[in-house]
Amino acid sequence: MTMTLPFTDQPPACITDDGSWCQQVYRLTENEWLAASADWLLARPLRILMILALAFLVRFVARRVIDRMTNGTGERTPALLRPLRERAPQALGALVSERRAQRAKTIGSVLKSIVSFLVFGLAFILILGELGLDLAPIVASAGIVGIALGFGAQNLVKDFLSGVFMVLEDQYGVGDVVDVGPASGTIESVGLRVTTLRDVNGTVWYVRNGEILRVGNSSQGFAVAVLDLPVAHGTDVDKAGEILARVGKEAAAIKPLSDDLLEPPEVLGLEKITNEGLTVRMTVKVRPGRQWATQRALRARIMAAFEEAGIAPPLGRIQPPNGP
Structure with a gap:
């Protein structure tokens, strides 16, 4: 009784491709199975590692640039805020620097999240392509999941978007005396989802940004x-x-x-x-x-x-x- 080998006596055709992984592996090992599988065992993992390494490098460099643009020392305005309009009253004194720092930190956090999402999202798609998967069903499924999450978390998205525009437009900041409808008092912190203020009685109010329909600011201009x-x-x-x-x-x-x-x-x-x-x-x-x-x-x-x-x-x- 004889056993049949999974491979024929003929070497794989890919060993004739000059410069291919298959040819290099066959020359080193003279193993037909390793040569035929070189693309899966070596080439694709290395390309995936290069994609991940490049993604982490791009993310690291982008985050460092954002950190440099959002850092300000003393009275120096962070570079990220210079193109944006600033309504901070100089009467706030030391609070002006704190207000600028918090605003720059919030905008920087948004930019970092966007960079991470774009870089790793693109890297994930490229890796799926290297694995030979059909991306059309995955993209369609991701779209359906995104729509479902959007409906389920619409209040959270509304709060987040409102907070982003409030920070970009500098509608109010730390130290401002405002009336936001549900509460009025002095702003203590401005987040992307919640604004914190303290009224004259010392009560701290947490107001969702998406619920703020109007803002009366008593600390701008005069x-x-x-x-x-x-x-x-x-x-x-x-x-x-x-x-x-x-x-x-x-x-x-x-x-x-x-x-x-x-x-x-x-x-x-x-x-x-x-x-x-x-x-x-x-x-x-x-x-x-x-x-x-x-x-x-x-x-x-x-x-x-x-x-x-x-x-x-x-x-x-x-x-x-x-x-x-």
Whole structure:
């Protein structure tokens, strides 16, 4: 009884291809099976390793470039932010650097994720091609899975995209005083999915970016301190206006209040009349975020000046109750 060998006595035809792996392996080993399988055993694994090595190298270089573009020292603006519009008020002082660093870090994180997805995605497709797999069904299946995930995670995608545009457009940043609808307060951090802010009571609010339909930012450009001063009926409005103008002029020359004023206070005069009394209004343009401190300081000075001039508050003074 004789055994039949899986290979014929004839060597594989590929050994005649000059420079082929098959020819090289056959010359070294004179083994027909190894020569015929050289493409699968050596050539394809080496090409796959080269694809992976090149993918990791490209990803490493791209991430290093992104890191260099997002790093800023001191007052230096990161290179990545220079082409983008920046609305950070200089009144924030040290927070400006922190705001820039966080914004650059967030944009850099997005770019790194995109680079990793593109590089490894392309490498995965090339490796599948080296293995001889038909890519059409795989691409179709990936598309169906992507659509299903998109529907299932649409809120997450919505939050993420909203966060990306908020960071790119610099709608707000660390240190800004904002009103985002569900909550208002000072921004502590801006993420791609959630914005964190703290209100005047110290409560920390986590607001999903996709749920923010409008943003009122009180820390960009300038702010206006509006003072509505109530006075009693029968008050000489012209006299009250003179007192407001005098106090505003004095405040514009007194530090540190004068540092917050961008323009001299403007007396608008009588604002409204109610059953309780009259309201006189004065406005002043101030640095962003300093309107509330300016209102408190000016209101204290104005009320003291009104009292000194004999201008009564609405309905007169509240008298303490008589004893029994």
